[in-house]
Amino acid sequence: MRLEDIKTPAYVCEITKLKANLNLLNYVAKSSGAKVLCALKGFAFSPSMPLVATMLDGATCSGLIEAKYAKEHNFKEIHTYSPAFKDDEIDEVLNISNHVVFNSFNQWKRFATKARNSNASIGLRVNPNVSASPTDMYNPCARFSRLGITKENFEFNNIDGIDGLHFHALCEESAESLEMVLRAFEEQFGEILPSMKWVNLGGGHHITKAGYNVDLLIKLLKNLAEKYSLEVYIEPGEAVGWECGFLIASVLDIVDNEQKSCIIDASAECHMPDTILMPYRPKIRGESQNGKFSYRFGGATCLAGDIVGAEAGDAIYKFDNPINIGDKIIFEDQIHYTIVKNTTFNGVKLPSLAMMDESGDVVVWREFGYDDYAKRN
Numbered sequence: 001m002r003l004e005d006i007k008t009p010a011y012v013c014e015i016t017k018l019k020a021n022l023n024l025l026n027y028v029a030k031s032s033g034a035k036v037l038c039a040l041k042g043f044a045f046s047p048s049m050p051l052v053a054t055m056l057d058g059a060t061c062s063g064l065i066e067a068k069y070a071k072e073h074n075f076k077e078i079h080t081y082s083p084a085f086k087d088d089e090i091d092e093v094l095n096i097s098n099h100v101v102f103n104s105f106n107q108w109k110r111f112a113t114k115a116r117n118s119n120a121s122i123g124l125r126v127n128p129n130v131s132a133s134p135t136d137m138y139n140p141c142a143r144f145s146r147l148g149i150t151k152e153n154f155e156f157n158n159i160d161g162i163d164g165l166h167f168h169a170l171c172e173e174s175a176e177s178l179e180m181v182l183r184a185f186e187e188q189f190g191e192i193l194p195s196m197k198w199v200n201l202g203g204g205h206h207i208t209k210a211g212y213n214v215d216l217l218i219k220l221l222k223n224l225a226e227k228y229s230l231e232v233y234i235e236p237g238e239a240v241g242w243e244c245g246f247l248i249a250s251v252l253d254i255v256d257n258e259q260k261s262c263i264i265d266a267s268a269e270c271h272m273p274d275t276i277l278m279p280y281r282p283k284i285r286g287e288s289q290n291g292k293f294s295y296r297f298g299g300a301t302c303l304a305g306d307i308v309g310a311e312a313g314d315a316i317y318k319f320d321n322p323i324n325i326g327d328k329i330i331f332e333d334q335i336h337y338t339i340v341k342n343t344t345f346n347g348v349k350l351p352s353l354a355m356m357d358e359s360g361d362v363v364v365w366r367e368f369g370y371d372d373y374a375k376r377n
Contacts, residue, residue: 001362001364002360002361002362003248003360003362004328005362006248006352006362006364007352007364007367008248008249008250008265008266008328008351009247009248009249009250009264009265009266009271009349009351009352010247010248010351010353010354011045011245011247011334011335011338011351011352011353011354012246012247012248012354012356012362013047013048013241013244013245013353013355013356014244014245014246014356015051015356015357015358016357016358017243017244017245018048018051018052018241018244018245019051020208020244021208021239021240021241021242021244022051022052022056022240024207024208024214025056025207025208025236025239025240026055026056027214028207028214028217028218028221028234029056029057031218032217032222032225032232033221033222033225033232034221034222034231034232034233034234035057035077035231035232035233035234036056036057036233036235036236037056037057037058037059037079037233037234037235037236038052038053038056038058038075038235038236038237039059039060039235039236039237039240040059040061040062040069040070040237040340041060041066041237041340042203042236042238042240042241042337042340043237043238043241043335043336043337044339045245045335045339045353046073046353046365046366047353047354047355048355049073050073050074052073052240053073053074053075053076056075056076056240057076057077058070058077058078058098059073059075059077059078059079060079060080060200060203060235061079061080061081062081062082063080063082063085063093064080064092064093064096066080067092067093067097068092068096070096071096077098077099078096078097078098078099079098079099079100079101079200079233079235080093080096080097080099080100080101081103081166082103083103083146083147084103084104084107085102085107085111090111090114091114094111094114094115094119094120097120098120098121099120099121099122099164099198099200100118100121100122100123101123101124101164101166101200102122102123102124102125103125103146103147103148103149104149105124105149105153105155105158108122108124108162112161115161116161121164121197121198122161122162122163122164123162123163123164123166123198123200124149124162124164125147125166125167125168126148126149126150126151126154126167126185126188126189127141127145127147127148127149127150128141128151128167128169128181128185128188128189129141129150129151129184129188130181131169131170131181132169132170132173132174132177132180132181132204133170133171133172134171134172135171135278137277137278138171139171140169140171140202141169148166148167148168151188151189154189156191156192159192159195162196163196163197163198164197164199164200164230165189165192165193165196165199165200166199166200166202167181167185167200167201167202168203168204168235169202169204170202170203170204171204172204172209172238173204173205173206174212174213175205175212175213175214175216175217175220176213176216178201178205178217179216179220182201182220182224193228194228194229196228197230198230198232198233199224199228199231199232199233200233200234200235201221201232201233201234201235202235203234203235203236203237203238203239204236205217205234206238207236208236208239208240208242208243209239209242209243221234237336237337238337240336241335241336242333242336243332243333244335245333245335246330246331246332246334246335247266247271247330247331247338247351248328248330248331249265249266249328249331250265250326250329251263251264251323251324251325251326251327251328251329252264252265252300252325253325254295254323254324254325259294259295259296259316260294260295260296261295261296261297261298261307262295262296262297262298262323262329263298263299263300264297264298264299264300264329265300265349266299266331266351267299267301267306267345267348268298268299268307268309269301269303269305269306270299270301270306270342270343270344270345270346270348270350271299271334271338271348271350272331272338273337273338273341273342273343274337274338274341275311275312276305276311279312280312281308281313281314281315282309282331282332282333283331283332283333284317284329284330284332285329285330285332286319286330287317287318287319288318288320289318290318291318291320292318292320293318293319293320293321293323294316294317294318294319295316295317295319295323296308296309296310296315296316296317297309297315297317297329299348300346300348301346301348302346303345303346308331339351344373344376347373349368349369349373350368350372351368352364352365352366352367352368353365353366
């Protein structure tokens with residue numbers, strides 16, 4: 001079908017743009033010698049996983065469920081980290097994963113025997129106490145962070161059986177930010193890097209965003225690998241799905257209370273959660289800075305604050321032409337950190353998953369309904 005015929009709401013992944021992102025990430029891997037993993041916590045769009053698994057070096061997972069998902073989709077390598085693994089899941093995690101990263105020495109000691117008897121390469125997550133993030137909500141190295149081991153708490157004499165170190169200290173950041181964090185990481189943990197087999201620099205690298213310094217990233221990755229004779233990994237999630245898909249919704253009604261508000265069959269709260277948590281204002285296709293017709297967009301939920309862009313302080317969208325009931329609205333760049341976080345609050349239907357090919361044809365891959373709500377409640 002064509003886009004205008006699609007039943008809303010739906011997430012639509014544009015295959016041409018996804019391939020462009022993957023080609024760039026593949027170029028980084030080949031040019032630097034590092035391995036690039038897809039962070040499933042940020043991008044796990046099932047219809048695209050065969051392509052992603054083919055073009056990248058593996059997947060990084062946040063626990064058993066994501067690890068099983070990565071295995072199902074045939075990723076070359078499966079790397080699993082969790083702030084704390086459960087006793088009744090660790091055996092399967094170790095069996096499925098190529099790398100398993102523990103968040104603390106407590107966890108390492110608890111599962112060391114099982115880990116040593118597995119085929120998984122074992123790592124520890126460290127906290128360099130230096131980071132770059134637009135908000136503390138997404139800052140893994142914020143004060144009191146539970147994520148990773150600080151230098152003060154690192155047991156440098158208790159690393160027998162540890163093959164690698166992992167850190168994650170960025171969110172939507174530049175190669176220059178990575179350079180800053182790497183400097184602190186080496187200062188604090190450089191003494192044990194020669195004894196490691198690998199290092200994982202985590203995610204938050206905005207590689208596919210226009211203006212990102214790809215050459216500097218490649219240089220940093222190559223230099224680190226050569227300096228310590230290490231295999232280097234990075235695990236972007238948002239960079240995989242960056243600007244390669246959108247959420248399409250329909251206008252169900254328009255109400256007027258000093259300002260016209262469109263009620264849509266999608267929801268900021270349910271389907272675009274980072275617009276509230278970050279917060280940020282998503283772009284709408286066709287909006288005009290100097291348009292004469294202005295609207296707010298709110299979901300068909302009972303939550304008063306379910307208004308797109310409100311938390312970012314700019315909920316008014318302007319257009320050159322009036323919007324009518326029944327019109328379709330496209331919220332740009334809504335493929336990453338949406339599907340993986342959406343909810344059925346108020347019984348609102350989960351958006352369908354669709355793929356758009358190079359010619360503009362759309363195929364709906366999965367639809368959701370009552371059973372998806374009922375099984376979660």
